[in-house]
Amino acid sequence: MKSRYLLFWTLLLVQCFALAWGSVREVALDELQPTRSQRQSTLIILKVIDEYHYKKPHLDDEMSRSILKRYLEVLDPNKSFFTQGDIDRFDVVSDRLDDDLKDARLDAAFSIFRVYRQRVDERIDYALKMLKRDFDFTIDESYRFDRQKSPWTADTAALNELWRKKVKSDVLNLKLKDKPLDEIRSTLAKRYAGIKRRTRQMDSDDVFQVFINSYTLSLEPHTSYMSPRVSENFDISMRLSLEGIGAVLKNENEYTVVQRTVVGGPAALSGQVNPGDRIIGVGQDATGEMEDVIGWRLQDVVDLIRGAKGTTVRLQLLPESEGSGGRSKLVTLVRNEIKLEDQAAKKFVIQGLGGMGSKRIGVIDIPAFYRDFQGYTEGEKDFTSTTRDVRKLLRELEQEGVDGIVIDLRENGGGSLIEATELTGLFIPSGPVVQVKNASGELEVERDPDPDQVYRGPLAVLVDRHSASASEIFAGAIQDYHRGIIIGEPTFGKGTVQTLVDLGRYVRGDKNLGRLRLTMAQFFRVNGGSTQFKGVVPDIVYPSAVQSDDLGERSLENSLPWAKIDAVNYQAQGLGPLEPYRQMHQSRIKDDPGFIYLTQVETMLKEIKAQDTVSLLEKERAVEWDQREKRRKAEKNQFLAAVGLDPEPENLDEEKSRDEPIPDQDDPVTRIMLNEAAHILADYIGGQSRAAMVN
Template sequence: MALGRLSVALLSALIAFGALAKTQEVGLAELFPDERQARTMVVINKVLERFHYRDFALSDAFAGEVINNYFTDLDSGRLFFLERDVERFQRSAARLDSDLAKGKIDTAFDIFRVYRMRVDSRVDYALSLLQQPFDFERDERYLFKRDEADWAANEAELNDIWRKRVKNDYLLLKLADKSDEAIREQLRERYTGITRRIHQFTADDVYQAFVNAYTRTLEPHTSYMSPSTSENFDISMRLSLEGIGAVLRAENEYTVIQRTIPGGPARQSGQIQTGDRIVGVGQGLEGEMVDVVGWRLQDVVDKIRGPKGSVVRLQTLPKSETVGGRMREVSLVRNEIKLEDQAAQRFIIESPENATALRIGVIEVPAFYRDFRAESSGQRDFRSTTRDVRALIKELKADEIDGLIIDLRGNGGGSLTEALELTGLFIEEGPVVQVKDSFGKIEVEVDPDPAIFYTGPLAVLVDRNSASASEIFAGAIQDYGRGIIIGEPTFGKGTVQTLIDLDRYVPGDDTQLGRLRLTMAEFFRISGASTQLKGVEPDINFELGLQGIEHGERSLDNALPWGRIRPAEFEVKAELDLAALKRRSAQRIVNDDGFRMLLEQARVLSEIEAQDQVSLSERERRAESNRRDQVLKERKAAFLRARGIEPVDEDADHVDEEALEKQQEVIDRILTREAARILADMIVLQDAGERPRAAMSD
């Protein structure tokens, strides 16, 4: 039920596209460490101490944090362990650092065996509760965010937590209009499934889970893959990526959409959003909807993947609903995510608000892609972000645009080479980003092409999901003063990882030790500031009311801190006068129905994020869900009708996908249109004589 971060630790890259599900039960007598795992632990210690970007040394304090993180990974909802279990093993943390240095990991297996017994006990109790009636008129509340709650002091206290938990699970399905018999059967399957999946954990799974709690204590992007997981990873990388095009993560008992991939069925549907929780998966148009609450993440992904062209149905709890809110069913056709589906696209926004009508070109760049396979095979016309953007700029110049926006919203990064080359389209030769490795050596990555392709007015649109290579590009444009950065503070992913085969450190030995995904460097802007943690702060920040919601690198435990090194040598192109642009934009936004809709959505999401408990009264829950749903629907409908679009009924049995896609496009362009107005303002001010207007060049 609350498998928590345990699933995340099993490998972020692999879980995005699937793994092989286990079906055989593992006996308790098999859950003990072996010599290979002990040897691997010693090698991992040495690799971390020598190569990890953060200074690292085993200590009592570090070992204590490892124990705490392991408990959290196994039981983030604090639904299984008792206080005495935690205290017992915390007392052993004083010797854990010396044990780990020697490769002794018995404590990890001792904790897991207790965990498995506690799961069995809790599931038995949950099943017994399903034999009883529930009173939904009673005024009581359930604390569903339990990651900071105290561990239950005794069985009686844990029983009460589970009584409310099961009652809440029942109420959630009741609100979805399921019958009593169907609800009890679904919950029986859910709870017994918890036991079944925990009983399938092998010694390698236990070891991998512990090592990832260990590496996460050091830094969130370093992780371990056991030999079996490494093999599955290689298999998945050789297969075509046929699925829904979404990266998933585990959050308590739910599988959550972390982001959708450009060109994938999930994003193209317009019905799957970042933060939505997957609660069920069905095969085909009529297949049984299988409840996946509490499943291990890789098992959920395995259900979602399938042959290209086949249908998968997802039952989701939208991010705009609390735990226990209204669910939605979405049908998606699985497809292979191709490079061309992630390609940059262009369009033009007319900006008539200014004294002179201006044409602003927009290029959406969903990823920094490069067809390395085609390049290595000698193809001269291989696809890349920079080549595509260059061609699109040429087309926009032929359409006589007055300014250009590069839209990097939702762009999670990709090829560093592309970030360098794309920056080079807008600057003359010079540095783009600095990379500092674990030994303190700093390399300056430069624009590989001394020519400049576009010299006209430029803006870069970013959001909280613009990460890594996006932050390198936006940071360089901002540091040079080459363009104006608009949007939200970016993700803050400023570290560099590499995959290390641990077998190389035991030459002459055929034993397979697995791999370590290791953080070994950090990106710094040419101004000397890191993109890590803080990301890139826009010149003009759209205040969308989401500042109180933790997101990005800032939301991760043990993230590397923000830092600064010496600036590189570069010449600032221009100092932008932002005061007038900010004032004009703020005046427009106050009266913009699109921004009012986005602010209302943000207010509801912030309200939900701040909530840590829900009512177990059916009447109160229905009223709360209906209130939020009505507010959001009314705001969206008012905005769309103001744009001459009739809103799509997303709860209808048959949703008009084409109309829904058009509707979503209009919503997605609310921020783009304001960015175009801001850039148009800048051009008008420049033409008024405050600064010479830049020209476009070939």
């Protein structure tokens, strides 16, 4: 097994192309039948998973019930279309789907989908009827907008009441934004009709893909099936330059949510698009109509956002801090090609902070573990490489006379395993870096290929909840070798390896049956512990980590658990006890305005995430909006004032997008965690100097 894994296939699948999930025409109900090719694909998928999946799953009645549960959740995640009566009727196949899959019988899955499509038609017709009503917003009632943990509605009458409140809430949201009633009705009519239209455009391949992925999701979160059409679009997109806004998106309830922004992309450069923001509208060019995309499928929203380099796209965003139906903001972006060099490592120096004395701390920001595999394969001498860039920066920082170095891996979602291994080698003399165990139990140890230790000085690694995969391999190795201090938040916990399997290779002839993204191996640190699930827990944990259990791999259903194997032989270095520096850190941040602000942000987000209902009283909803916005601004401006900066603009829509990123050394919020990491490393350097003088 060769170590050429890209550790973030999900990032590539969403970031690189728009999935063409549905056809462009409405599909007749009687056309929704399984095909011979789909039955053939089913047998191959089961065979591949049985032989090569890391988990070695057992397809039985328990798994069958799990598959049905997830299939219904994918079709109706907010429990807004099916009634309990529907669920009871579907339950007759709950112990049969495992046998159906083994025999490639797909009729039950297609039958359920046909009922789903009928229910969507019924609900949308009812919603459009409700839109013609005049609502009384002085009645004290509430609407539960998040029903994922709620029971299924008892009957059609209960479902009608649910949709009456939904339509009323949607009308109120737009009314509070000063939209006239005619425009509100027009906007919502298009939104609801779009749900019906897009559901009717789903064809047999789409139904099969949804059902099979309900099976793969019952195994673990990272194994998934791509239909032939999606596979073809993937191949086309990988041959094209990556042009768009540089945002990784996911679907959450009715919203398209920004999962992360890509360094060097227009979204990140703007400074206005942040993880957790919900995209509620997309407009083309400077004056094109703003398409309401609430309720759209993820793939359709991505398709709308992507476009040619140099063209303009406008996004109506609902910030994470606004909750459901809060105040939105408009962001204008110019699509551009995201180049490898835009993600290159960068350096700067932190000095002159209170309490650090004359110490100078170098910072190397590594946004991704990048490697130009084509340039390497073609024998280019100076092919782009994270390790090569960092080696150069380390030497420059040493020439500048820094006392220590912080490697900043915040927001680094991973990349090349080779680069993670070679980068670790710059900081250790030699030895193993990570263990990779495959489904057969075979173990491969990835080792530092270069005995040259480029940097031997004081080192810290700053991580956060978004540091994943290759970042966790590097941080875990540095921690195991006691080579540096790991600081920040527990990392994402993505410790598995995926590969793409072409299903057509298992049949005669040139047949496209799609591909299976298969989890086939797991990473283990040199101390034997996995990076899976738990991630890397820092030596010094920041208080912003209080919600870490609700994030990353730990928040995903059916994630592979943390595991441990035997450690390999490696020579740990003498970092020394860290408790004194942990106590100094806690004492310093107790009254620090930056960490107070970060804690306030976390508290507000936690409150918003816990809220699953909204008032349908107009006055009460308006007060909620105002109070939340006043609180958010007061907390942000209190922090800005404490660090000597001007308050943020009064109107979010008046903010201007940037063409260049704000460097980390100039971003006051980014600097909160970074400055403290520099303080901690300076404390450590001072402690080591005092210990050397005593000895």
